[in-house]
Amino acid sequence: MTDIQSTDTVLAAPERNGRGITLRAVVERAGPFLLTAFLIGFWEFAVRFFEVPSFLLPAPSQIVMLMYNEWSLLQMHAIATITSMVSGYLCAVFFALTISALMIRFPLMERCVMPIFVALQSVPKIAIAPLILVWVGAGFHSKLLVVTAIAFFPIIINTMTGFKQVDRGLRDVFTSVAATERQIFFQLRLPYAMPYIFAGLRIATTLAVLGAIVAEYLAASNGLGYLVLSGSFNFNTARSFAAIIALAVIGTSFFGLMTFIESRLSWKRHASSDETTRV
Amino acid sequence: MALIEADAATASETNSGIGISNVTVVYGGDGGVTALKNINLQVKEGEFVSLVGASGCGKSTLLKVVADLMPPTGGQVTVNGLAPSALRKAGRLGLVFQQANLMPWLNIRGNIGLLKSLVAGHGGTVSKTGASVDQLIDVVGLTGFGEKFPHQLSGGMQQRAALARALALDPAVLLMDEPFAALDEITRDRMAFELMRVWQQYRKTVLFVTHSLSEAVMLSDRVVLMSPRPGRIHRIFDIDLPRPRTPETRLTEGFSKLVLELNRELYEVMT
Numbered sequence: 001m002t003d004i005q006s007t008d009t010v011l012a013a014p015e016r017n018g019r020g021i022t023l024r025a026v027v028e029r030a031g032p033f034l035l036t037a038f039l040i041g042f043w044e045f046a047v048r049f050f051e052v053p054s055f056l057l058p059a060p061s062q063i064v065m066l067m068y069n070e071w072s073l074l075q076m077h078a079i080a081t082i083t084s085m086v087s088g089y090l091c092a093v094f095f096a097l098t099i100s101a102l103m104i105r106f107p108l109m110e111r112c113v114m115p116i117f118v119a120l121q122s123v124p125k126i127a128i129a130p131l132i133l134v135w136v137g138a139g140f141h142s143k144l145l146v147v148t149a150i151a152f153f154p155i156i157i158n159t160m161t162g163f164k165q166v167d168r169g170l171r172d173v174f175t176s177v178a179a180t181e182r183q184i185f186f187q188l189r190l191p192y193a194m195p196y197i198f199a200g201l202r203i204a205t206t207l208a209v210l211g212a213i214v215a216e217y218l219a220a221s222n223g224l225g226y227l228v229l230s231g232s233f234n235f236n237t238a239r240s241f242a243a244i245i246a247l248a249v250i251g252t253s254f255f256g257l258m259t260f261i262e263s264r265l266s267w268k269r270h271a272s273s274d275e276t277t278r279v
Numbered sequence: 280m281a282l283i284e285a286d287a288a289t290a291s292e293t294n295s296g297i298g299i300s301n302v303t304v305v306y307g308g309d310g311g312v313t314a315l316k317n318i319n320l321q322v323k324e325g326e327f328v329s330l331v332g333a334s335g336c337g338k339s340t341l342l343k344v345v346a347d348l349m350p351p352t353g354g355q356v357t358v359n360g361l362a363p364s365a366l367r368k369a370g371r372l373g374l375v376f377q378q379a380n381l382m383p384w385l386n387i388r389g390n391i392g393l394l395k396s397l398v399a400g401h402g403g404t405v406s407k408t409g410a411s412v413d414q415l416i417d418v419v420g421l422t423g424f425g426e427k428f429p430h431q432l433s434g435g436m437q438q439r440a441a442l443a444r445a446l447a448l449d450p451a452v453l454l455m456d457e458p459f460a461a462l463d464e465i466t467r468d469r470m471a472f473e474l475m476r477v478w479q480q481y482r483k484t485v486l487f488v489t490h491s492l493s494e495a496v497m498l499s500d501r502v503v504l505m506s507p508r509p510g511r512i513h514r515i516f517d518i519d520l521p522r523p524r525t526p527e528t529r530l531t532e533g534f535s536k537l538v539l540e541l542n543r544e545l546y547e548v549m550t
Binding site for chain 2: 167169170172173174175176177183187188191192194266
C-alpha cells in the first residue's frame, strides 16, 4: 500500500515539472468551475438577448437579486424544511439502529421482521406520502413522518448487512476468550459495521431532503418545497429557483456533514488488508 | 481465576500440560463422518508439539477440540488439569489462526491489548504476571509499529501482532493452527525462528498444526503424524535435535534424516 503510493509520487514528480502538464493540472482543477461560470454567463446572455420572459426563465442576476431581497423569507422557509428534515432523519437513525440491534439480539425477531423491511425497501416510499397525510394531517408531523419513512430503510438495510457480515475469523478471536454477547456487539459488530452504517446514513441524507420536499409539495404552508410550488403557481419563477438553490445547498451540506462525521468516527476498508487476510 | 489457579495447584504433576484421552469426533451425528477416532496424546508443560498429516486427517479438528471451539463426541481433554471450557472462560487459551484476524479499526497496540481487556471486561481476572503490551510489541519485533493499523503492516508483521495478542493473555497453552501458511516462504521461514525465540523466552506449552514437515521438525520437541479416514495418530516422532536451533540446523544430517523419515511415513500412510 505505502509502496505503491511512494512509487506514484515518484512517477508524478517529474510530470509536475513539465510545462504542458502544469496547464493541464490547472484545467483539471478549475475546469468544472470555469464551465459552470461559462454556462451561467451564457444563460444570462441568452435570456437578455432573446428577451425570454422572466416567468419562463429568469436570468441568473434576477435570481441573485431576489435571493438578496427576500433573504428573510428564504431563511424562514429554509428553517422550516431543515427542522422537519433533521428531526425526521434523527428519528429514522434512532429507530433503524435500535431495531437492528434488537434483531441481532433476538434472531427470531430478525427472521420475522427483516423480510418485511427488505420487501418494503423496493416499494417507492414517496408513493405512501399522500396516505401519511391522510392519517396524520398536514403540518410538521406529516413532514417528519414522511422523512422518517423514507430515510429509515437504507439505514436499516445497510446496518443489518454490516452486522451480519462480520468476518468469521474475527468472531473466532472473540469466542476464544468467551466474550459475552454484549462485548461481541459493542466491540466487534458495531465497529465492524461502521462503514456499512455510514454508507446507509449518507444515502439517507439525500432521501431525507427528498422526503421533506415531497411532503411540502403535498400539503404544507411553509418550507422550501412549498416555496418552489407557490413560486411556480404565481409565475414567480425566480423565487422557485431561489428555493431550489437553497435546497441544493442544504442537501450538499447535509451530505458533507455526514461524510465529515464518518471520517471522525469510522474506519475505511482497505483493499490491501482484505487481500492479505483472504490469501 | 484465583480459584482456577488453586485448582491447578491441587491437580497432580502429571496433570500439567495437555491431556487428550480417547477423543472421538463424529460430524453429522450417528453414521456421520468420523473425523477423529480414539486420540490419546499427552503434551508436557512447556513442550512444543506439532501435528502433521495429509488433509482430512483431523489435525485442525483436534486443535479446535483443545481450544473448546468444538465439543468432542467422546473422550476428554484437560489442560493443566482443567477442562478447556474453564480455561477459555478464564481467558487462558492463546489462539493463533492462519489469518491474523486483527481488528482493522484498532491499531496494533489496541489489537494486542484487546483480548486482555475483553477478559477483564467479562469478569475474568487478568494475570498480572504476563508481559505488558509494550513489552510484547518489542518481544515479537514490532517496536515502533504500535500506532500503525493492520492494513499498514505486511502479512508477517500482522501474524506477529496476532502472536503478541495471544501471549498477552499469559496463556496456559498456545494453540496455533497453520499460523504461517498464508505467508510467503521467506517470511514463513523467518517467522518460524522468531516463534522459537519467543517460545524459548516464555516456555509455553504449544500445540502447532502445520502442513510443512520441515517446519514441524525445526520447531518441535515431538511431531505427531496423523492419518486420515478416520483421523488417528499414526506415529509420534521425537525430535532430539539440540536447541537453540538455527538456520544451520537444517544443514545437519539429523535434521534431513528426520524430515525424510517423516516424508516416507506420510506417503506410506496416504497409499
